[in-house]
Amino acid sequence: MGEFELIRQFFAAASCAQVGEGVALGIGDDCALLELPAGEQLAISTDTLVAGVHFPDSADPFLLGQRALGVSVSDLAAMGATPVGFTLALTLPGAEASWLEAFARGLDQMAQRCAIRLIGGDTTRGPLSLTLTVFGRVPSGMALTRKGAQAGDLLCVGGELGDAAGALPLVLGQRRADSAQAAALLARYWSPLPQLELGLALRGKATAALDISDGLLADCGHIAAASGVALLIEQARVPLSEALRTQVGDTEALQCALSGGDDYRLAFTLPPEHLADMQLAGLPVQVIGRVAAGQGVTLLDAQGQPVEPPRRGYQHFGSASD
Amino acid sequence: MGEFELIRQFFAAASCAQVGEGVALGIGDDCALLELPAGEQLAISTDTLVAGVHFPDSADPFLLGQRALGVSVSDLAAMGATPVGFTLALTLPGAEASWLEAFARGLDQMAQRCAIRLIGGDTTRGPLSLTLTVFGRVPSGMALTRKGAQAGDLLCVGGELGDAAGALPLVLGQRRADSAQAAALLARYWSPLPQLELGLALRGKATAALDISDGLLADCGHIAAASGVALLIEQARVPLSEALRTQVGDTEALQCALSGGDDYRLAFTLPPEHLADMQLAGLPVQVIGRVAAGQGVTLLDAQGQPVEPPRRGYQHFGSASD
Numbered sequence: 111m112g113e114f115e116l117i118r119q120f121f122a123a124a125s126c127a128q129v130g131e132g133v134a135l136g137i138g139d140d141c142a143l144l145e146l147p148a149g150e151q152l153a154i155s156t157d158t159l160v161a162g163v164h165f166p167d168s169a170d171p172f173l174l175g176q177r178a179l180g181v182s183v184s185d186l187a188a189m190g191a192t193p194v195g196f197t198l199a200l201t202l203p204g205a206e207a208s209w210l211e212a213f214a215r216g217l218d219q220m221a222q223r224c225a226i227r228l229i230g231g232d233t234t235r236g237p238l239s240l241t242l243t244v245f246g247r248v249p250s251g252m253a254l255t256r257k258g259a260q261a262g263d264l265l266c267v268g269g270e271l272g273d274a275a276g277a278l279p280l281v282l283g284q285r286r287a288d289s290a291q292a293a294a295l296l297a298r299y300w301s302p303l304p305q306l307e308l309g310l311a312l313r314g315k316a317t318a319a320l321d322i323s324d325g326l327l328a329d330c331g332h333i334a335a336a337s338g339v340a341l342l343i344e345q346a347r348v349p350l351s352e353a354l355r356t357q358v359g360d361t362e363a364l365q366c367a368l369s370g371g372d373d374y375r376l377a378f379t380l381p382p383e384h385l386a387d388m389q390l391a392g393l394p395v396q397v398i399g400r401v402a403a404g405q406g407v408t409l410l411d412a413q414g415q416p417v418e419p420p421r422r423g424y425q426h427f428g429s430a431s432d
Numbered sequence: 433m434g435e436f437e438l439i440r441q442f443f444a445a446a447s448c449a450q451v452g453e454g455v456a457l458g459i460g461d462d463c464a465l466l467e468l469p470a471g472e473q474l475a476i477s478t479d480t481l482v483a484g485v486h487f488p489d490s491a492d493p494f495l496l497g498q499r500a501l502g503v504s505v506s507d508l509a510a511m512g513a514t515p516v517g518f519t520l521a522l523t524l525p526g527a528e529a530s531w532l533e534a535f536a537r538g539l540d541q542m543a544q545r546c547a548i549r550l551i552g553g554d555t556t557r558g559p560l561s562l563t564l565t566v567f568g569r570v571p572s573g574m575a576l577t578r579k580g581a582q583a584g585d586l587l588c589v590g591g592e593l594g595d596a597a598g599a600l601p602l603v604l605g606q607r608r609a610d611s612a613q614a615a616a617l618l619a620r621y622w623s624p625l626p627q628l629e630l631g632l633a634l635r636g637k638a639t640a641a642l643d644i645s646d647g648l649l650a651d652c653g654h655i656a657a658a659s660g661v662a663l664l665i666e667q668a669r670v671p672l673s674e675a676l677r678t679q680v681g682d683t684e685a686l687q688c689a690l691s692g693g694d695d696y697r698l699a700f701t702l703p704p705e706h707l708a709d710m711q712l713a714g715l716p717v718q719v720i721g722r723v724a725a726g727q728g729v730t731l732l733d734a735q736g737q738p739v740e741p742p743r744r745g746y747q748h749f750g751s752a753s754d
Contacts (some may be wrong), residue, residue, distance in 0.1 A: 134572075145473055157521075191463065243521075
């Protein structure tokens, strides 16, 4: 038996690989088999992470396992879907037991948190990269898409933005991670927790939604384009963490939040009548602006006047979009 | 707009990317949405092909597109599933228009032949590799798996074996492809046509099935292990093409068929009472042996005596399993 066959058996034995609800057949045959309750649709998303492009070659394998799955499941949260299963296509230069063990442990921990099962995949030899395909279920017609935002809706996000972008110099070893603030930012980068509960709560209420991967401005641009509306963002309302402001200062913190990406928090448009209920339910709903007739994304200053967004240079590892 | 965003739009505009039966939402949102008729299960398989490992870096992009999708859809055929959709995760060193155009054309041509739609994916920068995840539907409980072969069943394959393995020296440029025979072998390597019709016909009849990717002996070993039976293969019954025998001689032709891999034809176990109907229906069902109590795979000579399978050396690009 070859070393890659051993890897396959290793993953098949992982605790997140057991057959269960919605998974009729898991790892080990030509295909896995999923079941879907009547009246539901299957939401599907694929993401690739390449070493040297999306993460450093020397990345801690435990953290990489957590991050790879968290990033992918975030797309299910953005649709208001409930996680069911995922496949893992893992390309590796060789089979190093300690690396694989730590990677699988990180993957498994995130899988438990998201209640998602490993149902299949492929293991191949080559330059290190990972492709995850995630599956979730959502009642037919209830999925949250980017299309549907209406003039008059509030523009909201699911919490503080920019932490992951602020962590990049730490991830790359360009700054020292020697403070509690730095540790907090690194945790947001390496362990993005998909906002699944929020996504479910937004079903039937939010008019459009996505998860922020490319940066708030770029991703709001996707909602504006798909919905045929204008999004107005009040700069002063963009939520920034204390950790980020302490670590990089107010100006750079705002840049990270607006253009940094890798947040994996939801951005969504919400008719005003739903706001109070959502906030009373303790959901992380923060209003940052509103939807208007028109097109594109406009940033507003404290006086409500349009301002140019601050420019950021090219960020290595700075976005999952390339 | 970056070059990789342009690639995404290019694929989104491909003819195989249009929303249709079973696909409620295609490319362009956080997730695609699939619908499944009541009483059906979704079959899912993921395969990765890495340049320099599974195909030469210089591979013709049109042929690569055909082969990548054909290889993946073959897993649906092996389960008796009807193709619905697929995702494509494409990692590329850069965006070269002529390469992409030819690749997409090959992919699209195979997608039309298999009646499968491109529903999503990811495009990233990095060393050339492709991960395809394919989706098919199959009535609940009717999927063909590797488990279920019974003593007394016939062991069958879906046609001549070994052609793709025999084409490898041509693919790698180690032998010249200057004959009709060579062209026939190359076609079997680059354009493996999934045996979808055969897979559907085997539903409720075959007791176990898979598609041959690692070589007849290795893959029959998977059926034997999963089903807890012995498989006996009569060497003289293994079907070999005239093209293969002419190109490499009888001895090497048999080696290619037994251990070469990359056939993407079905191997399956069939109760004898179903054989006549299948053959009368014009399906490519060739009996090569039988199922018995016991374990493992045994090769038999013309006198019914066990023989050692011929050994083959390591084959670069010789198997999709690594």
